[in-house]
Amino acid sequence: MSAATLEAIREDLVVQHATLVRYGLVVWTGGNVSARVPGEDLFLIKPSGVDYDVLSAADMILCDLDGTVVEGAHAPSSDTAAHAYVYRNMPQVGGVVHTHSTYATAWAARAEPIPCVLTAMADEFGGEVPVGPFAIIGDDAIGRGIVDTLTGHRSRAVLMRNHGPFTIGRDARDAVKAAVMVEDVARTVHISRQLGEPAALSQEAIDALFNRYQNVYGQAPQGSLNEGELA
Numbered sequence: 001m002s003a004a005t006l007e008a009i010r011e012d013l014v015v016q017h018a019t020l021v022r023y024g025l026v027v028w029t030g031g032n033v034s035a036r037v038p039g040e041d042l043f044l045i046k047p048s049g050v051d052y053d054v055l056s057a058a059d060m061i062l063c064d065l066d067g068t069v070v071e072g073a074h075a076p077s078s079d080t081a082a083h084a085y086v087y088r089n090m091p092q093v094g095g096v097v098h099t100h101s102t103y104a105t106a107w108a109a110r111a112e113p114i115p116c117v118l119t120a121m122a123d124e125f126g127g128e129v130p131v132g133p134f135a136i137i138g139d140d141a142i143g144r145g146i147v148d149t150l151t152g153h154r155s156r157a158v159l160m161r162n163h164g165p166f167t168i169g170r171d172a173r174d175a176v177k178a179a180v181m182v183e184d185v186a187r188t189v190h191i192s193r194q195l196g197e198p199a200a201l202s203q204e205a206i207d208a209l210f211n212r213y214q215n216v217y218g219q220a221p222q223g224s225l226n227e228g229e230l231a
């Protein structure tokens with residue numbers, strides 16, 4: 001691990017946290033983004049209780065995969081144990097995000113999966129956005145709930161029951177994109193339901209949309225995060 005690599009990840013985390021603010025996904029000091037250090041049993045995460053306005057690259061906390069602080073002047077995010085559990089158990093994941101964004105958290109409060117009724121949902125999530133178990137902060141329960149729900153699932157987002165969304169990605173930006181998108185579809189499907197039941201998408205259409213978006217669309221499609229998914 002070169003110092004330049006670590007510094008680049010720190011700088012990227014500043015950008016990714018600013019993106020949460022730009023899209024209105026966080027209030028006060030809530031929410032957090034982390035990034036795995038490639039090739040090392042380490043990740044960087046936001047410090048606890050630091051205002052987004054003053055969050056700097058140097059503030060990011062370096063932790064090992066048990067969530068123990070290796071380097072940092074502040075306490076790490078209170079969700080550090082959950083992030084660490086995901087990195088330990090999902091080697092394909094390089095970034096994790098948590099917010100209490102309004103619409104996604106409203107679905108989490110109802111413990112209701114967001115049904116896949118939009119082409120954009122089929123593209124991004126390959127089906128419904130699932131609900132994870134109710135879990136109290138403090139041990140591995142949240143991390144275990146995330147991993148158990150998303151393992152073998154196409155979705156990069158899980159709505160932890162009565163809590164809010166956690167998202168995963170190949171890197172921090174990919175996980176932030178999922179956090180932005182899950183809030184967007186949570187809002188749209190919520191509004192759609194106000195005047196009736198949204199029309200269903202067929203599984204065939206969902207599969208075709210997901211495969212095209214993950215494997216063909218864009219400048220550099222990276223394929224599904226779900227290792228069981230055929231390209």
Ligand SMILES: [Zn+2]
Pocket residue numbers: 098099100163164
């Ligand atoms: Zn939370």
